Amino acid sequence: MFSMILNKLDKAKVLPRISDTERQALNAGSVWIDGELFSGNPDFRSMMEEAYPALPPEEQAFLDGPVEELLRRVDHWELHNTRRVPDEIWTFLREQGFFGLIIPKAYGGSGFSTLGRSAVMMKTAQLGPVGTLVVIPNTLGAAELLIGYGTEAQKSHYLPKLASGEFVPCFGLTEPTAGSDAASIRAEAVVFKADDGQLKLRLNFTKRYITLAPIANLVSLACQLHDPDNLLGGGEQPGITVVLLEKGTPGLRLGDHHLPIGPFDNGPIHGEDVVVPADNIIGGPTQAGQGWRMLMEQLGGGRAVSLPAGGVASAKAAAAAVGPYSMVREQFGIPIGWMEGVTAKVARTAALAYVLESSRVYVCAGVDAGHHPPVVSAILKQQTTELGQQLLIDGMDVMAGAGVMQGPNNILGSAYISAPVSVTVEGANILTRTLMIFGQGAVRCHPYALATLGALENKDVRAFRKALLGWMGHSIANVGRGVVRGLTRGATVKAPVADETARYFKKLGWASTRFALLTDLAMFCVGGKLKQRGQLSGRFADALSWMVFGVTTLRRFHAEGARKEDLPVVHWALKYCLLEIQRAFEGIYANFDTPVVGWMLRYPGRFFLKINPLSSGPGDAEDRRVAAAIQTPGEQYQRIALGGLGSPRDDEPGMGRLLHAWRLVSDSAEPQMRVKKAMRHGKISAPDVVAAIEPALAAGIISADEAQRIRAAETARRAAIQVDVFDQADYYRDSLSRHNDNVHDGRDPGMARAANQ
Structure with a gap:
């Protein structure tokens, strides 16, 4: 019977096929907390026992x-x-x-x-x-x-x-025809035996978008290795290989720049008949053809490091700026941070900065503990850079004119301009979300999918029987859990804590069960077409991402001692995580367009999904409490926002002068309120607070010390909201010509050229 089922599934191509490069990617790294979430019954106790350390x-x-x-x-x-x-x-x-x-x-x-x-x-x-x-x-x-x-x-x-x-160093991977599809690189290295008897490589290639290439003197080059005479013993087409090239090697051309929107050294690399010893292969000749495996194994953990660090920095920078600015900047006689529209932006920035930092620490600590989780790393890369960019946009919205006027005092402008770079590199986010996270996760992290696919491809009936029966048991168990957890709204899920955050573990467990059920339905009903259903796959990726964020946020809260003052932030964050999971499920149900199952999900399924949601998100009243976490100077602001970004001096432009003004404004807030109250009640007549200082002092409303504090605060406030001004000599540039107009290489001095010229 199982032999017949195997043959029918194989002919019908019900399950997705795996290419050789995909197989290497799947075999690289390790399954971690993502496997728990794919199981439908995650062990939250073990997830909460993962390290969340301070730095040595x-x-x-x-x-x-x-x-x-x-x-x-x-x-x-x-x-x-x-x-x-x-x-x-x-x-x-x-x-x-x-x-x-x-x-x-x-x-x-x-x-x-x-x-x-x-x-x-x-x-x-x-x-x-x-x-x-x-x-x-x-x-x-x-x-x-x-x-x-x-x-x-x-x-x-x-x-x-x-x-x-x-x-x-620089790393030469991307080419004009090979971007996110890095496995399709055309750079070629041909093995030959030189006259002196040494085995050598002759390389020809064109790379682009290579960071540090213009100033690098050591290139790690990914290329397709061809060995027509099988001199290395690995066949004529060993595959992708990484070769070390030093600047000055004949035929290697470095030094030209692209011009990224955020300034950093980036440019093309060209090679024409570049000859180096075969020993320049990283790992030596025995590692010929192992380059793709190397890249996938290193990216399994490495993708969680640099770009997420930048994304989290953007989120924290936005929080560090908008909290103070919303209290320093006044309109209509009150801080703009008291206006509900601004408060909502500040609250979202504070909560998501907390969430993203939790994911950075949790996952980096996991990598240090020996995990190399490619799916979780991809989530971090995609979500932190995406959300970091969104929070910078929110920050620019709050800072308005002060955000868009460039100069030494602009706080967020450079990060805002540069944000798209992180979104596009190391696998564009649009492809990471719609292809990689769920596409790889559904096969690798599912408890039975990879074993079933392997048995199917190898025509191994015994292994297929074992895997399929295990999968069936897994699905049946999750159907039962799904019904019970849906009816009880997750009450039957075991939470590792007994405090008021226990409810979120229960809802995340409920979400995991639904996610696992939908994954099984997608694998069998959509099957081999999943690779083409990027939108559907992307919604699965969203659900998984926000479940991961929910776990890391709870881990941070408890690792940091379950601070009571952080509870409003944690409540807001978890309600938002669950809302995003709910939205992802609604999108899956609405677009699961297969016969029978699709109809059941789109109509009765969506109805029950809407009347029994995971979350409706945080309420307006919660925004005020969360925003206050970064609108008031103190240790909480430092932990959520500025901590980890540096300590600006009061005399520094931009952030330094803003924080200086904010501290003074906060310190004088109470006496200022008394002055404003007296002005409203007609006890003092003055056009503004500064003009009211002397009358208030004379009337005994404030003391001499308080008068001085208000005066200093208002002086600093007015300085902090100023933007930079340039005279014509600084503003205008007369031409784009090169510094040396005598050297044009036959081109107009102000004109760029194509990368292959």
Whole structure:
């Protein structure tokens, strides 16, 4: 019977097929909390026991010392305009070991944890090209690949020089015809035997969008390896391979720039008949054809580091700015932060900054513990960069004119301009969401899908029988759980705590059961067409993402001691997470257009889904309490917003002067209220608070000390809301010509050229 079922399923192509590159991606990394959520019956106790650590003292000292000093040394506005990292900053980065955070101490590096590297990247994320200099050497590229796969000779030669900054690396992957579909690269390396008897590679390639390429002197190049004479013993087409190329190698061309919307060094790499020894393959000739596996294994955890750090930095920067600004800026005689529309934006920013930071710490700690979860890492990359961008937009909305006028005092403008970069790189978010997260998760994280597919492809009836029976039992159990949990609204789910957050564990468990049931329906009813149903897959990805965020938020709350003052933020955040899961389910039900099952989901299913929702989201009354968390100076503001981003001095433009004004305004708030009350009741006649200070002092409404505090606060307030002004000499640029008009290479001096010219 099972043989017949196997053959029918195979002919009908009910389940999705897996290509060789997809198989390597599926086999890379590990299943983690995502597997619990796909099970339909997650073990929240084990998920709450995952580490949520503070940084080791050595790494915290680096953040408080060299990283803080770097923030003070970099002139953001100068860097934004010149796009050139000053020599003294290069020297500081090298001397302080910024290039070797990922490299073990045995090779001259710092050997930082994943969480430590993420913290450094988050703190330097707003430094434009300087931040990029910190990120690239310490993420996917030469150092990480050499540590994981390099020969001892390669490690001994390259790692100390990478740690010292003598070698500046870049990673050559993207091509004009191979972007998110990185497996389709056309860069070619052909193996041949040279006259001296050595095995060598001849490479020809065109790469683009390569970060640090214009200033790099060591390239890790991904290419298709061809070995027509089988000299390496791995066949004529070993596959994708990573090869090290040093600047100065004949035929290798570096130095040209693209012009990203956020300034950082990025450009093309060209190679024409570049010849290097076969020993330049990372891992040596025995690792020929293993490049795709290397990339997938490293991205399994690595995708959770750099880009999420930048996304979380954007969210925290938005929170750090809009909370204070909404209280410093007044209109109609009150802080704009008291207006409900603004309050809603501030509350959302505060809560989601809390959520995203929880995910960064939780997942980085998981990677440090030995997990390499590609699905969870993809969620972090897609969601943190997407939400970080959205929160910057909200921040610009709150700051209005002060947000869009550029200059040294603009706080969010540079991050806002640069945000699309993170959304598009390392797998564009639109494809990460609609193809990768659920497409990979449904097969890899499902308890029986991968085993069933393997048995189906291998025509292994015994393995197929075992996997299919297990899958059937899994589905039947989830049907039963789904009915019970739906009727009881998750009351039967075991929560690992007994406090008022227990309700959220129960609802997340209920959501997981529904998610698992819908996954099974999608696998069998949509089957092989799932790859083409990107919108449907994207909604599954959304549901999974917000379940992960719900778990990490609860873990943070309890790891930090279940602070009572954080409860309003946690309630808002969990209600929002559950609302997003609910919306994802509604989208799945509405667009599950298969016969019978689709009709049941679209009509009776959607009806019951709407009358028995997971959440209707946080209410308006909750916004006020959550917004207050970042509108009042103190430890809570530091933890949720500014913490991890640096400590601006009062005399610094932008954030420094805003925080200075905010503290003074907060300190004088109570006597100011007395003055304004007296003005409203006609006890004092004055056009504004400043003019009312002397009459209020004379009337005994405020003391001399309070008068001085109000005066200082109002002076600082007015300074903090000013924007930069430029004279004509600073504003206008007469041309785009090159600095040396005598060297045009046959082109007009102000014209760019195509990357392949």
